[in-house]
Amino acid sequence: MSEQKSSEQKPAEYSGPQRVFSGVQPSGSLHLGNYLGALVKFVAMQDQYPCIFCVVDLHAITVPQDPKLLAAQTREIAAAYLAAGVDPKKAIIFAQSSVLAHAELGWIFNCVARMGWVERMTQFKDKSSGKDAENISVGLFDYPVLQAADILAYKATHVPVGEDQKQHLELSRDIAAKFNRDFNAPGFFPLPEPIYQGPGARIMSLKDGTKKMSKSDPSDASRINLLDTADDIAKKIKRATSDSDLLPSDVKGLAGRAEAANLVGIYAVLNGQSEQDVLNEFGGHGFGKFKPALADLAVAKLGPVADTMRRLMNDPGEVDRVLKSGGERANEIAAPVMDEVRKVIGFWRP
Ligand code: TYM
Secondary structure (H helix, E strand, O other), X not given: OOOOOHHHOOHHHOOOOOOEEEEEOOOOOOEHXXXXXXXXXXXXXXXXOOEEEEEOHHHHOOOOOOOOOHHHHHHHHHHHHHHHOOOOOOEEEEEHHHOOHHHHHHHHXXXXXXXXXXXXXXXXXXXXXXXXXXXXXXXXXXXXXXXXXXXHOOOOOEEEOOHHHHHHXXXXXXXXXXXXXXXXXXXXXXXXEEEOOOHHHOOEOOOOOOOXXXXXXXOHHXXXXXXXXXXXXHHHHHOOOOOOOOOOOOHHHHOOOHHHHXXXXXXXXXXXXXXXXXXXXXXXXXXXXXXXXXXXXXXXXXXXXHXXXXXXXXXXXXXXXXXXXXXXXXXXXXHHHHHHHHHHHOOOOO
């Protein structure tokens, strides 16, 4: 995608510590795709690496947000991190706007990234299509450059995300490689690796197995929201689009059956199994048997997450303490990186 191929700089050139960074936007309610594609992975990684998980409020304002609601939305995402099992003793949880390095490095990267690279981002094209182009914020266009700054302000090496972030991660790698090259600083920034293996990486709409589950889908029946009631979850799964065939006994039999593959994938991730394990149990049975089992599993797994989120949101003191201390810890990591960045660029220093 770029004049500068990421492969020109081997990841091995970076010899700093390994570190995980990821973020979720505080805009609209979280759904099962966010949970399985991101949050579940955050929890799995916190025992292996130092982890930094951000609520990306600077990203949220690329489209209008109500100032009266933004702080509560930020707390809600932090509450979801905690409810999913992110442990603030192990991982840093913080709000993006509380660490100034993001905005500063974002600007610097604006001067590193090339227009052509950013113009190719398909998510921007999707988000802006059909809208009055003159009236879209510059921030919405520039969003993936800020995302690179989020990751690289901490020199993060691993980024757990859903598959929809693949292109943004490639851009982050290109920006890192070009910065290192332009400023003759080999290995200064790592080339961050996206982590999106497994069936949770792309959870599809319950109404159309070819579209990703998304908060912007006008149909609420297309997604399971993390704060849905047990009743809603069960109803949405029972009414999810499927087909009239029996489930196959082998994963290969899911090819060309997008809705069936999606539901089996959701079952597998929720139950910590492979898709083949699920088919070993349900292969040869129809959706009349599989959907109620999936509904029970989803309610059993998501119910406690929603209960904890509600408890935390009713008493924001705990979340606020986590975000405040997380912001301080995040700043302690980013500030020295920014000192180095300013030096590498050659800015005036007293
Ligand atoms: P956001 O807030 O749209 O989504 C948060 C996370 O959820 C994942 N996700 C999905 N995974 C599987 N199936 C789906 N249907 C699905 N929908 C969403 C996303 O891939 C993401 O991991 N640009 C990012 C936020 C961000 C970020 C970053 C991420 C800003 N800076 C730095 C990583 C590193 C976004 O809009 O995510």
